[in-house]
Amino acid sequence: MSTRRETVRQALNESAGFRSAQDLYADLRAEGSKIGLTTVYRALQALSDAGEIDVLRTDDGEAVYRACVTDTHHHHLVCRSCGKAVEIEGPAVESWAEELARHHGFVDLTHTVEVFGTCGDCAKSTA
Structure with missing residues (x-):
């Protein structure tokens, strides 16, 4: 697994509740990561495709993500x-x-x- 994907996974593991890609990106950048927003989206998609994270759409249609508690x-x-x-x-x-x-x-x-x-x-x- 790529280091960037692991970085995004770790950020989700440390988050409470569902988070948008933009929120995760802002948090990672604030922590000094050089990760790009496109990379965050790609990592989230790969983690979602692998069934490792939960994804849902908010009332306004935004995708938000969370680390799965159960498989x-x-x-x-x-x-x-x-x-x-x-x-x-x-x-x-x-x-x-x-x-x-x-x-x-x-x-x-x-x-x-x-x-x-x-x-x-x-x-x-x-x-």
Whole structure:
């Protein structure tokens, strides 16, 4: 694995919650890294393709990234306010998706489900 990819992976491991490529790039540059933004994007894509990081789209369509906690299929419950993310399993979602695909004659099914809300800590602070 390339040193640059490992640099990006380490930055994600040290981050709490999901981070954009631009945020990671800014953090790395602030720490003195000479890495370029294009390299950050390439490293994130390679890590995503390898299943080593989680990727989701925010409400405004921006891709954000996080180091995977588990290597099994999972979904995320994400706080809109602070970005806290919890990895969740969704057996009901899995069954629903499989039944839907079967009903319509689809095979080789994949899916992405992300649930957004406000975490308990953020809800308390706004109350």
